[in-house]
Amino acid sequence: IPGEPQGPSVKTESIPGPISKQLLNDLNKIQQTGSIQLFADYEKSLGNYLVDVDGNVLLDVFSQISSVPVGYNHPHLLKILSATNSIKTIANRPALGVFPGQDWPQKLETTLLSIAPSGLNQVITMMCGSCSNENAYKMLFMRYMKVQRGGKNDFSDEEVKSCMINKPPGAPALSLLSFHGSFHGRTMGCLSTTHSKAIHKLDVPAFDWPVADFPIYKYPLSEHLKENITEDERCLAQVEDLISKYKQKSPVAGVVVEPIQSEGGDNEASPEFFQKLQQICKKHNIGLLIDEVQTGGGPTGKMWCHEYFNLPKPPDVVTFSKKMQLGGFYHTSEFRVEQAYRIFNTWMGDPGKLLLLEGIIDVIKRDNLLKVVQESGIVLRTGLDDLQKKFPNLLNSVRGRGTFLAFNAASTDLRDKIIGKLKLQGIQCGACGDHSVRLRPTLVFQSSHAIIFLEKLNFVLNSLK
16 A cells, blocks of 8 residues: 555554553453553554554554454545545435335445355345344244245244243253364353363353364364365264254254355365365255354455365355455355344444445456456465474464465464564564464455565564573
């Protein structure tokens, strides 16, 4: 982006610096602040560089937990938001499920449906990843019950009355199958399918739903083909077994899975694993929901990570948020809910966020950013592979797609030291799982930025060996 800094620079002895620390004290008086790392100056931040209130300029390879697609203050987005019609769109936020604007159908066609996963021609907008998954879960249950009724939605009096007191048959005992290490959100239903960190779940009631193992591979992949195929088969056998075991207790209405388990440690699975998982779902006539909240929008080098899996048929549901700026989910027509107000809330998304997405799609296509991600990803991946050979006692298991990459440190303590020292070198990155470092740069992250990151990481690793 024009005017972007030539590289990172750190002015303070520690990050957060003194001004961030004072603001942290101020905010801590009114809310819990344990997750806050620093306070940013978003007027000065530009492109791939995050500037904090103390004047530190950080090369951001975390991009607000993978939610900044084309960098800070991109001129094309600023131009769009400054237009009079855009200002009015933002100022007059509608209840989209009741009073959408006249341009809403056309906007959905030219934005969300223009980049929809192949075979998915239905879309529902939401606000965030959690509410996207939460409402998509409801859709899985509703479709399952419709099948049980022979394709009809004629509710009995008993169903109508019992649902009002949370009892079957109106509130049926159904379940969703998820995977150990997964993260699908922090709302009530989503938490029952989230298994990445205990702190997310403690003290919150949860459903007794089945949880299968997700493949944990040995690296490099090319040297462990047999072991990793065996791991796939073991996990898939668990899925089959759990669906069978829950049939009498609370039948499984769907399977929810991430293409790459992000919060849980950037755990990936093979295309063959996902192909066979879809076969299992088809065999049992249950839904397959692929959660692309963090992987969707281009960071893997494709608009949707599941495109790498060459599935014979589209997933039944694909959820999104983060880089897409608003939440929502695509789905097949088979899963469409017939009655109004079953999938509903006041906002049902935000036309202002769709304005941003429209501009983002323009930039992705104009600047061929998916190719940029692929090229930058090769530089990053090659450099990380070299560093794990150079420092085998410090890092291992480099993995991922595009610039959506991660590596393991030898321990949690070492991982945290690497991230802390990188920050003092002007690099903002993130952690995931027990001992992984994850990279989530923007789509405008160039090979030159990758080289800067690799040089700084090499410096940090040299200081720790």
